[in-house]
Amino acid sequence: MKPLIHLQDVKKDYPMGHTTVHALCGVELAMEGGRYYSIVGPSGSGKTTLMHMIGCMDTPTSGEVWLDGQPVHHLDEQGRTAMRARYIGFIFQAFHLNPILTVRENVSIALQFLGAGRREAEVRAEVWLDRVGLSHRLAHYPAELSGGERQRVAIARALVKDPCLVLADEPTGNLDSQTGGEIVALLREVNRRTGATILQVTHDPEIAAISDEIITFKDGRVTGQQASSGRLQR
Amino acid sequence: MLDYALKNILRRCARSLLIVSGVAVMMTLIIVITGIVDYQIRTMNAHAAAGSGKINVQPFLAGSGYPAEGIDLTETQAEALLARASAYIQPVLSGKVLYFAIQAPLYPNQPPELILVGIEPGHEEAFTGSIARDVKPAAGSEFLAASQTAEPAVLGQHAAEVLTRQLGRAVQPGTQIPLLGQDFTVTGILERSADMVVNNAVIVPLEQAQALLEKPGFVSSAILTAANINADQDILRLVVEDFPRLTVVTDDTVRNNAREGIKVFEAMVNTISVVVVLCAALLIMTVTLITVKERTKEIGVLRALGASKGRVIGGLICEVFVLSLAGSLIGGAAAGFVLAFALQENLFSLGHIASYLPLAVGLTLLAGSAPAWNISRIMPAEALRYE
Numbered sequence: 066m067k068p069l070i071h072l073q074d075v076k077k078d079y080p081m082g083h084t085t086v087h088a089l090c091g092v093e094l095a096m097e098g099g100r101y102y103s104i105v106g107p108s109g110s111g112k113t114t115l116m117h118m119i120g121c122m123d124t125p126t127s128g129e130v131w132l133d134g135q136p137v138h139h140l141d142e143q144g145r146t147a148m149r150a151r152y153i154g155f156i157f158q159a160f161h162l163n164p165i166l167t168v169r170e171n172v173s174i175a176l177q178f179l180g181a182g183r184r185e186a187e188v189r190a191e192v193w194l195d196r197v198g199l200s201h202r203l204a205h206y207p208a209e210l211s212g213g214e215r216q217r218v219a220i221a222r223a224l225v226k227d228p229c230l231v232l233a234d235e236p237t238g239n240l241d242s243q244t245g246g247e248i249v250a251l252l253r254e255v256n257r258r259t260g261a262t263i264l265q266v267t268h269d270p271e272i273a274a275i276s277d278e279i280i281t282f283k284d285g286r287v288t289g290q291q292a293s294s295g296r297l298q299r
Numbered sequence: 300m301l302d303y304a305l306k307n308i309l310r311r312c313a314r315s316l317l318i319v320s321g322v323a324v325m326m327t328l329i330i331v332i333t334g335i336v337d338y339q340i341r342t343m344n345a346h347a348a349a350g351s352g353k354i355n356v357q358p359f360l361a362g363s364g365y366p367a368e369g370i371d372l373t374e375t376q377a378e379a380l381l382a383r384a385s386a387y388i389q390p391v392l393s394g395k396v397l398y399f400a401i402q403a404p405l406y407p408n409q410p411p412e413l414i415l416v417g418i419e420p421g422h423e424e425a426f427t428g429s430i431a432r433d434v435k436p437a438a439g440s441e442f443l444a445a446s447q448t449a450e451p452a453v454l455g456q457h458a459a460e461v462l463t464r465q466l467g468r469a470v471q472p473g474t475q476i477p478l479l480g481q482d483f484t485v486t487g488i489l490e491r492s493a494d495m496v497v498n499n500a501v502i503v504p505l506e507q508a509q510a511l512l513e514k515p516g517f518v519s520s521a522i523l524t525a526a527n528i529n530a531d532q533d534i535l536r537l538v539v540e541d542f543p544r545l546t547v548v549t550d551d552t553v554r555n556n557a558r559e560g561i562k563v564f565e566a567m568v569n570t571i572s573v574v575v576v577l578c579a580a581l582l583i584m585t586v587t588l589i590t591v592k593e594r595t596k597e598i599g600v601l602r603a604l605g606a607s608k609g610r611v612i613g614g615l616i617c618e619v620f621v622l623s624l625a626g627s628l629i630g631g632a633a634a635g636f637v638l639a640f641a642l643q644e645n646l647f648s649l650g651h652i653a654s655y656l657p658l659a660v661g662l663t664l665l666a667g668s669a670p671a672w673n674i675s676r677i678m679p680a681e682a683l684r685y686e
Binding site for chain 1: 302303306307310311596597600601602603604605606607608610678679680681683
């Protein structure tokens with residue numbers, strides 16, 4: 066079976082003044098579709114950079130990144146934008162909801178970037194907000210929501226376009242442990258119900274335990290890939 | 300994206316107000332400056348074109364300005380000149396005159412707002428132009444010579460309006476007006492003239508003007524009206540040969556002075572306009588740059604969600620366009636009020652705004668495009684890392 070994500074000798078260097086930081090040092094990785102993955106590792110190990118490479122948010126200095134059989138490392142800016150719009154949903158640690166848009170608008174805007182009409186996008190947004198339990202918060206602004214609710218909006222925004230891949234960068238990092246547990250449980254449920262591949266970055270082993278596979282990362286390299294329990298360890 | 304742009308404008312009101320104010324101030328300044336310049340040039344042209352064939356002979360040291368003020372010639376000299384030129388002039392339309400600025404001009408290169416003109420009764424037309432040709436007293440009023448009043452004054456149209464404003468009551472024949480500490484009775488108000496000096500004049504008998512200004516035996520100039528079309532050359536030759544300390548100011552001199560004045564004025568105003576435009580562009584660019592920088596992360600998120608570079612730039616430009624349009628319209632309206640207040644004349648027109656709208660909107664778009672383009676080139680990952 067062809068992997069959904071395939072990375073081959075991926076390197077990423079950042080010039081920092083007179084020196085160069087090697088964020089990724091020849092990453093080799095293969096991930097199948099429909100599964101729940103966690104990348105764990107210490108801060109500064111390159112987890113987020115790896116996620117950005119997979120999510121077409123940045124380009125590797127060298128190496129190849131294949132997504133659903135397509136060589137995304139060859140794509141130009143326009144091609145990468147189209148990939149992000151169509152195939153990838155993002156969930157960020159700091160939620161990154163737009164403060165001037167309502168909950169409904171924050172979710173529907175992702176569909177509008179795909180060319181959906183405003184009304185159609187809002188109807189689909191409402192469906193997803195209902196699934197994450199926020200149908201009573203449609204007209205609220207992000208500032209009026211709790212941290213957990215904001216992350217639920219971010220999840221709805223990532224999933225409203227039915228992506229084949231959801232990238233979650235420390236999705237529980239800004240939440241208390243109980244809310245964090247609820248959020249990863251929701252992600253797990255979404256993974257089972259929709260079949261979307263979920264790749265989350267975390268440094269919390271308990272949160273990582275909910276995934277099917279855990280990839281350990283250190284100093285810009287994959288140091289291990291092993292199956293997990295698939296249940297929250299709390 | 301228009302929807303998103305409008306939401307941004309409304310929700311980020313401090314930033315929006317700053318840009319709208321910048322554009323409005325720029326638009327107001329430009330329209331006010333060019334409006335005043337247009338008005339100035341129009342009045343200066345009218346003033347210069349209103350030549351009535353008068354020849355002012357005045358002290359050489361007074362230069363070629365009209366009306367000459369400050370440097371006097373003796374009445375004896377003026378009388379000698381009038382006598383010597385008698386063969387070439389129309390006696391009733393010629394005479395001695397004393398000028399004194401009661402109120403300074405509102406704008407540069409214009410005659411005083413109120414000017415005292417002392418002239419011998421019976422020779423008023425030497426200054427105003429002949430009744431048949433140029434200007435005459437309005438119905439119900441009369442010249443100095445016909446008046447039975449002890450201290451008569453004949454007012455130009457604008458002088459009457461200025462005095463009405465200052466005294467707070469209507470000035471008409473029979474009204475007492477205080478002038479430099481002495482009361483005069485208005486005996487006549489002239490019809491509007493193309494000559495601004497005539498419009499602004501308060502004409503009183505020469506003797507009373509001399510007494511009022513404590514200048515007995517002195518006048519500012521002698522006005523000579525040529526007897527025929529060729530006589531002005533004879534007058535010119537006569538002055539050059541027999542009166543070397545005097546100089547001749549003709550309609551041509553006034554026109555040339557006005558042309559020079561207009562040129563200098565236009566250059567000055569153009570420089571000010573360019574500085575205003577540059578300052579406004581800098582302000583708009585700075586505000587846009589700051590707000591775009593401040594929104595780097597937000598733009599990074601939009602790009603991560605799949606917004607194309609064009610959509611991001613389009614949204615930002617759309618915002619700037621709406622703000623600049625609002626600023627231009629507010630600035631145009633404000634300029635209309637300022638002009639109406641400053642010039643006491645309604646110069647406001649939608650056409651005026653429309654002619655500067657492309658400049659204001661174009662400039663704002665130009666100033667806003669650079670930061671928008673710049674930010675759209677950042678990789679989404681980099682934008683998300685931005686603090």
